[in-house]
Amino acid sequence: MNTTTFKRRTLSPIQPHPIELARKRAMDTQDPEHVMRKEIQKLCGTYQFTATFSEDTDTLATFRHVPGLIAVQCLLKDKDGKPVGKGHGSAILTRINRGIERTAFICLNASFLSAANSACKVMDSLRLDTHDLATPKDLGGAYRAREDEGSHLASDKQKAYLRQLISLNVEDEAERERWEAGLDSMTREDASEAIGQFAR
Structure with missing residues (x-):
């Protein structure tokens, strides 16, 4: 039976600790192979939306007692015509804010930003569906780790x-x-590097 004898030694304090090296590698997002870069690359691309603006008559009716109120709603649809976001914007014409065009632009832009904000949430849930992580009804599952996330960690045998x-x-x-x-x-x-380092 072959036995391996190891010499007891203390690692040089100048030499970087393998765990510190691992942490440094984990944060190195300049590496094209970094897991975060891969995730971002999957999400990058061209998204096509249609923004439809209309007067927000419900808001105007609700706040009919407010003089000078203008209200716009924006509906964002994806390339298939399905709504992904709806937003509302309003502004008030007053003696301080008399610029008609400027007030209209503010109102329109506010509704668009509101729609874009709600679209982000909808798109996140749709992406989760695509990746089979969760459905919008199962929000707890949205934070579930993927099965392959832990596969790169050291095995129990290596750790032992x-x-x-x-x-x-x-x-x-x-x-x-x-x-x-x-x-x-x-x-x-x-772990393999550390084993090799100790076994020298």
Whole structure:
């Protein structure tokens, strides 16, 4: 039976800790292969919308006692003609704000921004449906992690082996605790590097 003997040693304090390297890599969004870049690339593209503006007669009727009120509603539809957002905008003509064109533009723009805001929420739920994460009725599922999200983490076998290597090779108790504390967040790649480092 072959046995492997490891020399007990303390890692150089100058050498970056593998867990720190892993954290640094996790935040490196300049890397084209970063998971966040991949997610953004999936969402990028051309979205086609139609914005339809009309007088908001319901608001005008509700606030008929307010002099100078103007109200507009905006309906945003996707390329298939399905509504994805509805917004409302209003403004009041007063002696302070007498510019008719300016007031109309403010009202129109406000309704568009309101519609765009509600469209963002609708589109998020539609994207979740597309990715099979959740339906709009199951909002709790919207925060469910994907099945493959944890697949890049170190395996239980790697972590168990690393614990043995750490106890054999790291004499400094604080350093040993730091290693052990980072095992659960270590990736498979980092675990392999650490095993190779200890086994030299």
